[in-house]
Amino acid sequence: MTSEVATWQPAPQELGAAHMQALDRAAEAQDDALDVTEEDTTLLRELMAANLDQWQALIDATTSTTLAKWLRVVVLAEARLPGCERGAKSPAILMARTLRTRNAYPKELTAWIRSVSDNRFLPYGSLLDRL
Template sequence: MSVGAWEPDQTAAQDKTQKPIERELLRRYIAAARADKPLGESLETADMQASHLIRLPTQRWLEESEAWDSEQLWQLIRFFTLAEKQLPGWDAGAESAVIPLAKALRRRKTPLDKEQLLWIKQHSDNRYLPYGPL
């Protein structure tokens, strides 16, 4: 009899971070953010199962941000800010998609304004939002 160390299968987690981001799903997230209702009322159950998106690597979000205009990025920031607080399993801390999306806006020379920053702080208890760890 031998005793070995069990290693969790990283393949499933890696598959989720490697596959393309479904843009139609992001469109539904934008619509949910604009609806100004609790996300659970605005989304289908299947849409709430993609919590891995909030923790995708920064580079993936920076690349994806190129496909969206600044207003759509703001709505995605709103969605992910609300999702962290309202949806179970969506907490992301310093890995939140809000951080690279805010960075993408800064790169476009359209950084978050004071009103947007206040909105994020009022709707989140994630101390890393919107700019990440110092």
């Protein structure tokens, strides 16, 4: 007799307008403390739990100016909101990579990221992923 232990994997949360609006509201606050409402906190947690393919589709459809603002929000969410830590799988890495590809990566952004985040993979990602 064999027994198997399975893990439950929830279906990926669809990223929609409410998630983008939460990113916009947090970006408008321009507050390194990331002082957001409970509703926006929930939406940000859902965003951070989304898979990277979902993020890539969202990133590709976003202007560079907006993407740079959202990158700051994602870095702060990962640093300030419990349960949002993504390490080497952070969507901030995809955002930074896209901004660099578009030649729109702000020069001061790397220093700011390192000043507010303890994620050692930001903004470049894991060396193993780049090989």
